[in-house]
Amino acid sequence: MSFFGFDSNLPRDRQPGPSATRGFFENPDPFAEVARARALEDDDAIDFEDTYDGLGDQLDDDQDAFNDDTFGGGGGAGPSTGAVGKDFDFFGKTATVADAIGEEQIRYTLQNPQAVLVAGQHVQPDAQPEPAFTKRSGYEKYSDPGFIPDLQAKSSVWGVSQKKPEPIPLPGMSAARKMMSLDEVEAQMQMRNLGYQPSPVPQAMHPHLADPSAYMRHPQNIPLPDGFPTIPPEVLRAQLERGGLPPGMPHPPPGMPDMHGPPPGIPGMPPHHMQGNPPQNIPPQGIPPPGMRQPGPPPNQRAPQQQQQQQVPPPTSRGPNGGLPVITDPQQLVHLTEEQRNAYLVEDAKRAKRNHKIFLLSRGNGLMTPQDKNFITRIQLQQLVAAAGNVADADPEAVLAEDFYYQVYSQIRGAPRQHPHQPLGHFAQTYLLQTGNRIGGHGNRRAFHSADNHMQRMQQQVQRAVEAAKAKPKNKQLIIEGSLGKISFSNAKAPKPMLNIKRPDSSEGPRPKKLHSDLSLSDRKSILTNIEGVYSGLMSMEDMERTMPPPPEEGDAEAIQEHMEWRQKARSLNQKLWQSLKVMEPIVPNSTTPHPFIAFLSYPKGKKAIPRIFRHIDQEQRVTILTMIVVHLDSLDVVHLAQPVPGEAQLSLAMREAIDLFSLAVMPSLLGYVNEAPFNIIIGLLGLVIAQTHVQTVARTRVGLGILTMLLSRAEIVKEAGQASEVDWQQWVAKFNVLFDTLEPALADIFTSPINSGDDMYVWQFLAAVGIGASPEQQQRLVIAVKDRVMETVAYSKTLPADMASSRLGNVNLFMRAIGLDVELLG
Amino acid sequence: MLFFSFFKTLTNQTVTIELKNDIRIRGILKSVDQYLNIKLDDIEVLDLDKYPHLSSVKNMFIRGSVVRYVMLPRSEVDVGLLEDATRREAANQAGKAR
Numbered sequence: 001m002s003f004f005g006f007d008s009n010l011p012r013d014r015q016p017g018p019s020a021t022r023g024f025f026e027n028p029d030p031f032a033e034v035a036r037a038r039a040l041e042d043d044d045a046i047d048f049e050d051t052y053d054g055l056g057d058q059l060d061d062d063q064d065a066f067n068d069d070t071f072g073g074g075g076g077a078g079p080s081t082g083a084v085g086k087d088f089d090f091f092g093k094t095a096t097v098a099d100a101i102g103e104e105q106i107r108y109t110l111q112n113p114q115a116v117l118v119a120g121q122h123v124q125p126d127a128q129p130e131p132a133f134t135k136r137s138g139y140e141k142y143s144d145p146g147f148i149p150d151l152q153a154k155s156s157v158w159g160v161s162q163k164k165p166e167p168i169p170l171p172g173m174s175a176a177r178k179m180m181s182l183d184e185v186e187a188q189m190q191m192r193n194l195g196y197q198p199s200p201v202p203q204a205m206h207p208h209l210a211d212p213s214a215y216m217r218h219p220q221n222i223p224l225p226d227g228f229p230t231i232p233p234e235v236l237r238a239q240l241e242r243g244g245l246p247p248g249m250p251h252p253p254p255g256m257p258d259m260h261g262p263p264p265g266i267p268g269m270p271p272h273h274m275q276g277n278p279p280q281n282i283p284p285q286g287i288p289p290p291g292m293r294q295p296g297p298p299p300n301q302r303a304p305q306q307q308q309q310q311q312v313p314p315p316t317s318r319g320p321n322g323g324l325p326v327i328t329d330p331q332q333l334v335h336l337t338e339e340q341r342n343a344y345l346v347e348d349a350k351r352a353k354r355n356h357k358i359f360l361l362s363r364g365n366g367l368m369t370p371q372d373k374n375f376i377t378r379i380q381l382q383q384l385v386a387a388a389g390n391v392a393d394a395d396p397e398a399v400l401a402e403d404f405y406y407q408v409y410s411q412i413r414g415a416p417r418q419h420p421h422q423p424l425g426h427f428a429q430t431y432l433l434q435t436g437n438r439i440g441g442h443g444n445r446r447a448f449h450s451a452d453n454h455m456q457r458m459q460q461q462v463q464r465a466v467e468a469a470k471a472k473p474k475n476k477q478l479i480i481e482g483s484l485g486k487i488s489f490s491n492a493k494a495p496k497p498m499l500n501i502k503r504p505d506s507s508e509g510p511r512p513k514k515l516h517s518d519l520s521l522s523d524r525k526s527i528l529t530n531i532e533g534v535y536s537g538l539m540s541m542e543d544m545e546r547t548m549p550p551p552p553e554e555g556d557a558e559a560i561q562e563h564m565e566w567r568q569k570a571r572s573l574n575q576k577l578w579q580s581l582k583v584m585e586p587i588v589p590n591s592t593t594p595h596p597f598i599a600f601l602s603y604p605k606g607k608k609a610i611p612r613i614f615r616h617i618d619q620e621q622r623v624t625i626l627t628m629i630v631v632h633l634d635s636l637d638v639v640h641l642a643q644p645v646p647g648e649a650q651l652s653l654a655m656r657e658a659i660d661l662f663s664l665a666v667m668p669s670l671l672g673y674v675n676e677a678p679f680n681i682i683i684g685l686l687g688l689v690i691a692q693t694h695v696q697t698v699a700r701t702r703v704g705l706g707i708l709t710m711l712l713s714r715a716e717i718v719k720e721a722g723q724a725s726e727v728d729w730q731q732w733v734a735k736f737n738v739l740f741d742t743l744e745p746a747l748a749d750i751f752t753s754p755i756n757s758g759d760d761m762y763v764w765q766f767l768a769a770v771g772i773g774a775s776p777e778q779q780q781r782l783v784i785a786v787k788d789r790v791m792e793t794v795a796y797s798k799t800l801p802a803d804m805a806s807s808r809l810g811n812v813n814l815f816m817r818a819i820g821l822d823v824e825l826l827g
Numbered sequence: 828m829l830f831f832s833f834f835k836t837l838t839n840q841t842v843t844i845e846l847k848n849d850i851r852i853r854g855i856l857k858s859v860d861q862y863l864n865i866k867l868d869d870i871e872v873l874d875l876d877k878y879p880h881l882s883s884v885k886n887m888f889i890r891g892s893v894v895r896y897v898m899l900p901r902s903e904v905d906v907g908l909l910e911d912a913t914r915r916e917a918a919n920q921a922g923k924a925r
Contacts, residue, residue, distance in 0.1 A: 401919060405912035406832040409905055535914055608907060
């Protein structure tokens with residue numbers, strides 16, 4: 001039980017007299033001093049001075065060639081002591097030499113059979129606890145089917161009574177090695193190098209076993225020394241499995257004590273068996289995990305486990321004489337039939353292969369702690385969240401801000417796809433599911449059974465990650481100290497900017513603009529700015545509308561409060577919008593620059609804004625706008641620029657578009673209001689038209705006629721419904737008469753388009769509106785004024801296809817019926 | 828994100844894409860991402876005579892940075908909405924800049 005050849009047995013257990021053979025250090029008898037000390041007295045502990053034999057003085061510094069083997073220096077690359085750091089793996093190192101310790105023990109027992117007999121109880125208890133001890137070494141042992149606590153017993157089987165302490169391999173030793181030819185050795189090595197396919201190895205070797213059965217006796221038949229456990233067949237089998245592979249059991253270095261000659265009577269034994277069965281004594285921590293069946297270097301050369309794989313055992317080159325020895329009970333193999341053995345070996349090879357693969361895969365096992373993994377996961381999730389555009393928060397406001405066009409377009413037209421954040425959200429969810437499964441089913445043994453729990457934790461983690469990402473100030477770039485440039489970050493929402501333009505400070509920006517707009521309210525730029533101001537006001541009001549709280553219930557003070565606040569905000573926004581419209585700007589008579597609001601309406605954008613504005617303003621504001629339009633009717637672009645030019649059949653395309661747009665965008669809004677307006681307002685508006693505008697100019701335009709028609713027809717409806725008081729009606733009739741008188745000279749001119757254009761329905765509508773409200777005398781004058789046009793249209797319609805003709809006649813009839821006639825009568 | 832948002836509405840519409848190397852490709856817009864990379868399906872290369880190597884290509888992925896123009900079907904663009912979206916985007920940008 002001594003590695004260095006010291007006798008570690010307690011003195012009382014030791015047999016008197018120096019042993020016949022010695023392991024290490026042949027010449028200076030290591031036990032001499034011990035023996036002397038023991039002779040001196042005693043059962044006490046050995047005094048160092050007594051036992052020290054001065055060996056250290058005789059150490060040859062050049063002879064440290066196997067220090068690495070001994071201390072796991074790895075590859076024998078010089079003294080390893082320099083590399084020993086704070087984390088020196090005492091246990092692992094000890095484990096690597098444990099076999100050697102075991103060997104020494106065996107050797108000692110062989111040397112001193114009596115000692116074994118006497119001290120069996122001591123030696124064995126010493127060896128037996130090892131399994132318990134090795135339990136701490138980790139998981140590799142559990143999965144090693146070949147784990148055998150102790151097998152020293154077998155060594156005594158051979159009945160080695162004495163050994164020749166030869167540092168150099170014995171002839172018998174070399175003879176055993178010679179049992180394989182060099183070719184075979186090479187073939188074996190090659191096979192080993194080709195991915196550990198070991199099955200042929202034993203096969204190749206068996207023929208050379210001169211008499212395998214000689215030493216492959218069943219263990220039961222072998223007399224075991226006291227205290228040695230009987231080895232159960234399973235263990236033997238496991239051992240056999242393990243032993244089936246070891247291709248690289250190297251030739252132990254010379255000078256090692258396991259180089260003793262073969263036990264007598266077993267000439268064909270493979271070398272290791274002749275060497276006192278060292279591998280049997282390999283404590284489990286020295287046994288490679290199942291994944292690495294590759295037999296390591298000699299036990300004392302084994303590096304700690306992590307290194308073992310990478311480390312090609314250097315001794316391999318020395319010969320494969322260790323190919324079989326771990327088959328501690330080759331009896332089993334022998335008892336099997338050839339097929340069984342082959343099958344067994346093939347199976348074993350497969351298993352070895354698989355285990356090797358598993359080992360390769362598991363090389364990194366345990367490198368990352370769960371915390372590390374969580375950290376990585378969090379980073380990944382943050383990336384994911386950033387890339388997905390904060391899908392996780394699913395805040396409709398944020399989504400709308402980022403993806404306004406798509407969102408609204410989808411609502412309006414029906415999305416070409418599903419809801420936009422669905423694919424992304426789905427993606428995130430999938431990812432989460434995956435993660436949950438992965439963690440639940442794979443890593444983390446602790447949480448193996450609680451995948452659900454893990455899911456929850458992952459979700460929480462995602463939430464935290466998202467919150468952290470949101471809370472983190474958005475640094476768009478990072479300037480590392482000492483670096484020459486900046487590192488810009490980019491994500492999906494803010495791709496890396498190509499240009500980094502410094503914006504002027506906001507204090508400088510708007511000032512000149514303001515000055516400008518003060519100077520002139522109606523130049524093009526300020527008008528456009530006004531329009532944009534209106535639009536932004538509109539958009540904020542629309543946003544406001546979206547966030548309107550539900551109507552409060554009775555008694556719910558909080559809801560009422562909330563509602564009130566909302567109303568307050570809405571009102572202030574409304575005021576802002578109203579001011580930006582500049583409807584209330586004072587009207588400057590005879591000014592060359594149009595009123596800001598009229599200028600506003602002269603742009604298509606402005607016209608388009610009217611319907612949206614009308615949605616957000618109250619009746620009073622609507623009537624104000626209507627009034628403003630009516631007052632400035634002849635200065636509207638669609639009126640004063642739309643005067644028919646003599647000689648031109650049509651207005652310019654731009655003007656026609658403007659008129660169309662006005663008719664489509666502004667008129668319906670105005671009509672919508674007028675249709676509900678009280679009669680006195682209609683009267684007032686009509687008065688304004690007469691008083692403030694050039695009626696004949698207005699009447700020559702489509703928009704002008706449209707507004708007049710609007711007012712006239714509303715008055716007629718009010719009268720028909722009997723809602724008009726007598727006074728109001730008289731007032732209205734008076735205004736109407738003035739209008740009629742003003743218009744009458746121009747009635748012939750209100751048909752601005754030639755008869756074949758077909759674009760005169762609005763005129764007939766106007767005439768009908770006038771005709772209904774007119775007195776019989778006025779109707780007659782009306783008929784006289786437009787008689788020619790009526791006759792022409794009727795005649796012209798006869799040249800047209802039936803459907804067009806009927807529509808043209810229908811237009812005329814609109815007017816004719818209003819005055820109690822019909823085109824049929826003209827027929 | 829305006830352009831991304833905008834092009835998303837054009838998925839499954841036929842668009843014509845002109846690349847910076849003058850190749851013009853008409854095809855069905857399958858998808859677009861935030862870099863305005865574009866996936867086209869059922870493509871047809873205009874001036875195929877000049878680019879015979881593309882004659883057998885049926886679909887393609889175009890890196891956003893090589894696109895010069897995307898010609899859109901006018902009827903699929905809501906101009907008013909796009910104007911508003913542009914205003915919002917501008918407001919967002921202005922808000923971020925400050």
